[in-house]
Amino acid sequence: MHTRNLALLVMITLVTGIALPVGAEKPDGHRQTQERGRHIYERACLWCHGTEGRGDGPAGWTIGRYTAPRPRDFVSEGFKFRSTPSGELPSDHDLFRTVTRGIPGVMPPFGSLTEQERWEVIAYIKSFNPAFKEAPPIPLNVPIPSIPASETSITQGRAIYLQFGCQGCHGENGTGDGPVHRAGELRDEQRLRIAPTDLTNRASFKNGSDPRDIYRTLMTGLDGTPMPSYSANFEGSEDNVWHLVNYLLSLSPEPSQ
Numbered sequence: 001m002h003t004r005n006l007a008l009l010v011m012i013t014l015v016t017g018i019a020l021p022v023g024a025e026k027p028d029g030h031r032q033t034q035e036r037g038r039h040i041y042e043r044a045c046l047w048c049h050g051t052e053g054r055g056d057g058p059a060g061w062t063i064g065r066y067t068a069p070r071p072r073d074f075v076s077e078g079f080k081f082r083s084t085p086s087g088e089l090p091s092d093h094d095l096f097r098t099v100t101r102g103i104p105g106v107m108p109p110f111g112s113l114t115e116q117e118r119w120e121v122i123a124y125i126k127s128f129n130p131a132f133k134e135a136p137p138i139p140l141n142v143p144i145p146s147i148p149a150s151e152t153s154i155t156q157g158r159a160i161y162l163q164f165g166c167q168g169c170h171g172e173n174g175t176g177d178g179p180v181h182r183a184g185e186l187r188d189e190q191r192l193r194i195a196p197t198d199l200t201n202r203a204s205f206k207n208g209s210d211p212r213d214i215y216r217t218l219m220t221g222l223d224g225t226p227m228p229s230y231s232a233n234f235e236g237s238e239d240n241v242w243h244l245v246n247y248l249l250s251l252s253p254e255p256s257q
């Protein structure tokens with residue numbers, strides 16, 4: 001199909017999305033589910049992620065041929081937005097969250113697909129990578145935030161930020177202009193230049209910006225990018241994660257509704 005027609009179809013799908021059916025369940029990985037998922041994929045995802053899921057759809061090139069991020073190659077690449085340890089595949093719920101919320105700046109949210117349809121398209125994209133058939137990794141249990149964002153906590157979070165060297169990439173004040181970045185050294189796994197997130201703009205966080213989302217980012221890292229997992233640094237000091245989260249959120253104003 002012509003690219004423009006495809007794009008139009010996606011727009012129509014996005015705009016005319018039907019309300020969620022009550023109690024839509026995660027469907028099994030059966031053939032029929034995958035087949036229905038393939039139809040959804042072809043109208044909503046293919047133009048970026050490509051016919052065979054290799055991240056080479058026609059619209060993908062316009063997002064940025066020589067800059068990160070390229071649309072994910074589901075066949076061979078890892079995943080950024082996980083509740084699972086670095087190097088592991090994401091859980092089904094991680095994929096569901098990504099598809100529902102979209103990715104700020106690069107991928108639209110698909111909350112206009114019914115839950116059932118989202119699970120179907122997820123079953124289909126998992127079929128691109130046989131590793132998904134193996135036993136799923138155990139996701140991190142993300143606790144409820146336990147430290148209020150007091151001034152003391154924010155000060156402690158700032159100290160941890162500097163102690164862990166976040167400023168090397170994200171800059172002294174979190175604006176994304178650290179010396180490692182300025183030296184032009186940051187690249188993703190496709191060797192494309194990638195910029196550290198501007199931490200003073202929480203609306204741009206791709207992995208979400210509530211405290212528990214940021215907890216997940218810090219503990220699991222964003223695979224395929226220079227943003228590492230800090231779970232080893234936080235071992236035995238859970239409070240420190242929340243201090244750092246409180247500091248990061250203090251850098252950017254509340255999003256306006």
Ligand code: HEC
Nearest residue numbers: 044045048069070071072079080081098099106107110121
């Ligand atoms: C407008 C282009 C576009 C469309 C349409 C699109 N995506 Fe994406 N998608 C992207 C880009 C770009 C990335 C990589 C983002 C990054 O690495 O920061 C991505 C990444 C992903 C990821 C990987 C997230 C991770 O954890 O690394 C999943 C899963 C995904 N897309 C699913 C889908 C599904 C399912 C659809 C259709 C319902 C879809 N996408 C439609 C552009 C698109």
Ligand code: HEC
Nearest residue numbers: 164165166169194195196197205206207208217225226227
């Ligand atoms: C070696 C460089 C590097 C270091 C060190 C680093 N980061 Fe990052 N960080 C990145 C890059 C690059 C991205 C953007 C990844 C992307 O856009 O896919 C990022 C993304 C992020 C994000 C946004 C995630 C999202 O949802 O989009 C947060 C929050 C973050 N980093 C916090 C931190 C904190 C806190 C530290 C220190 C504990 C830290 N980073 C250390 C390179 C780094």
